[in-house]
Amino acid sequence: xxxELKAPDGTLVxxxxxxxxxxxxxxxxxxxxxxxxxxxxxxxxxxxxxxQIAAKITVKGIPQRHPLPHAxxxxxxxxxxxxxxxxxxxxxxxxxxxxxYGLLAQLTDYDTLQNSGPVSARENATTLMSGIVSTSxxxxxxxxxxxxxxxxxxxxxxxxxxxxxxxNSAAILPGKVRNTDDTGKLGHIVQVASGAxxxxxxxxxxxxxxxxxxxxxxxxxxxxGSRPDRVRLPDGSPLKDVVQISTGGSFTIALTxxxxxxxxxxxPIENVGDIVITLPSTTEYFATPVIRADGxxxxxxxxxxxxxxxxxxxxxxxxxxxxxxxxMLGELGQGAxxxxxxxLAQRVHAPAGMTGELTNVVAISAGGAFSLALTTSGQVYSWxxxxxxxxxxxxxxxxxxxxxxxxxxxSTSGSGTLxxxxxxxxxxxxxxxxxxxxxxxxxxxxxSNELGQNLTSSQTPGSNIPxxxxxxxxxxxxxxxxxxxxxxxxxxxx
Numbered sequence: 197x198x199x200e201l202k203a204p205d206g207t208l209v210x211x212x213x214x215x216x217x218x219x220x221x222x223x224x225x226x227x228x229x230x231x232x233x234x235x236x237x238x239x240x241x242x243x244x245x246x247x248q249i250a251a252k253i254t255v256k257g258i259p260q261r262h263p264l265p266h267a268x269x270x271x272x273x274x275x276x277x278x279x280x281x282x283x284x285x286x287x288x289x290x291x292x293x294x295x296x297y298g299l300l301a302q303l304t305d306y307d308t309l310q311n312s313g314p315v316s317a318r319e320n321a322t323t324l325m326s327g328i329v330s331t332s333x334x335x336x337x338x339x340x341x342x343x344x345x346x347x348x349x350x351x352x353x354x355x356x357x358x359x360x361x362x363x364n365s366a367a368i369l370p371g372k373v374r375n376t377d378d379t380g381k382l383g384h385i386v387q388v389a390s391g392a393x394x395x396x397x398x399x400x401x402x403x404x405x406x407x408x409x410x411x412x413x414x415x416x417x418x419x420x421g422s423r424p425d426r427v428r429l430p431d432g433s434p435l436k437d438v439v440q441i442s443t444g445g446s447f448t449i450a451l452t453x454x455x456x457x458x459x460x461x462x463x464p465i466e467n468v469g470d471i472v473i474t475l476p477s478t479t480e481y482f483a484t485p486v487i488r489a490d491g492x493x494x495x496x497x498x499x500x501x502x503x504x505x506x507x508x509x510x511x512x513x514x515x516x517x518x519x520x521x522x523x524m525l526g527e528l529g530q531g532a533x534x535x536x537x538x539x540l541a542q543r544v545h546a547p548a549g550m551t552g553e554l555t556n557v558v559a560i561s562a563g564g565a566f567s568l569a570l571t572t573s574g575q576v577y578s579w580x581x582x583x584x585x586x587x588x589x590x591x592x593x594x595x596x597x598x599x600x601x602x603x604x605x606x607s608t609s610g611s612g613t614l615x616x617x618x619x620x621x622x623x624x625x626x627x628x629x630x631x632x633x634x635x636x637x638x639x640x641x642x643x644s645n646e647l648g649q650n651l652t653s654s655q656t657p658g659s660n661i662p663x664x665x666x667x668x669x670x671x672x673x674x675x676x677x678x679x680x681x682x683x684x685x686x687x688x689x690x
């Protein structure tokens with residue numbers, strides 16, 4: 197920071213400045229006024245003084261902005277078309293694809309506005325949604341997180357997944373998720389994630405709240421899911437010090453400040469294209485640590501996590517990936533599919549022709565039955581189920597619909613390797629990549645315009661070549677604005 201202090205007459209104070217926080221639990225500030233860190237959402241203040249002059253400065257803490265949605269697994273459970281979104285640096289979310297249950301936030305049902313977009317989300321008939329920092333799209337419901345740390349929800353309210361009273365029916369009008377006691381809105385949230393009929397939210401003090409289907413809540417056997425409540429450990433104490441969450445089909449994983457990973461929920465029935473896979477019915481009613489397959493105990497040194505529909509990924513601080521869950525379509529990157537559920541975390545293998553493990557990874561994303569990984573050089577690996585061009589293999593089609601080892605996503609010409617990627621997103625049947633220019637590329641299925649090509653009549657087939665998502669008029673590419681607003685994309689967290 198660079199602060200100047202002036203006397204009431206406008207004279208610049210030349211003495212050395214000193215600063216002190218008015219609420220250290222919300223805001224830390226260095227005594228010399230050069231740096232500060234906000235710990236809680238809201239508007240904390242601090243006092244700056246020099247000589248006989250003093251003043252108060254108020255700042256605003258908001259959740260970090262994320263351009264691509266968290267844990268988008270829409271369409272997998274029902275086999276319907278998918279929905280996708282992107283959040284601009286101006287706080288406006290854009291949606292395209294299927295409008296089932298009104299997921300495009302246009303206040304209309306799917307018969308009225310199917311296969312359209314990108315379109316700007318609406319709060320109501322007269323107001324566009326604004327002040328949004330990130331989104332998450334589940335199978336039948338959608339969520340948007342505001343700068344104030346509150347959550348909009350809309351779509352199908354199956355098993356109470358919207359977190360508000362809509363009589364378990366579809367709600368095409370967005371409304372705010374309620375708090376545990378239903379006395380007001382759920383607040384102080386920095387991340388929201390949604391799956392099939394389950395949702396989770398991370399608060400700025402490191403606790404996780406869940407709601408929806410009771411088997412995915414991690415709140416114990418007596419959980420009912422009608423309102424958000426804290427996730428608990430087997431001893432009944434709340435899970436705490438969480439820094440990231442990710443929600444899959446009927447389960448959730450959480451990353452703690454120490455680098456450990458916890459999981460809870462049930463293994464779903466996975467529906468990918470014409471393939472239906474029934475996973476074991478094991479249910480965890482409390483949050484429990486994820487264990488390594490090499491006998492070294494619980495996962496540690498993890499810096500990022502991602503849950504797909506039936507599998508999960510965890511990124512280590514040295515750029516490697518652990519994977520566990522369903523591997524029936526090669527989504528764990530183990531070199532071959534397996535018919536049994538993989539309960540322990542295993543390292544993702546190196547690409548074909550190489551030995552060892554996949555390395556130099558800075559971001560991960562798990563989708564319906566496939567996985568994506570972003571490298572330090574801005575390239576993207578994909579592996580798992582590859583139907584409808586889902587793995588972005590380019591001009592050379594896969595000899596079969598499953599690839600069990602990582603390989604590069606092709607460039608927009610179909611040959612060579614995609615480069616210059618800043619963020620990735622794996623949806624149910626599509627892959628997405630954000631370029632440094634603010635342009636979004638899409639590949640995979642296109643039954644409901646998931647590729648964002650702004651088609652309102654007959655749809656193009658799926659594409660195994662990344663295509664630029666078009667803007668609302670179809671006249672050019674959708675651009676999400678000032679990339680400097682997305683702080684996490686401009687540094688390597690690990």
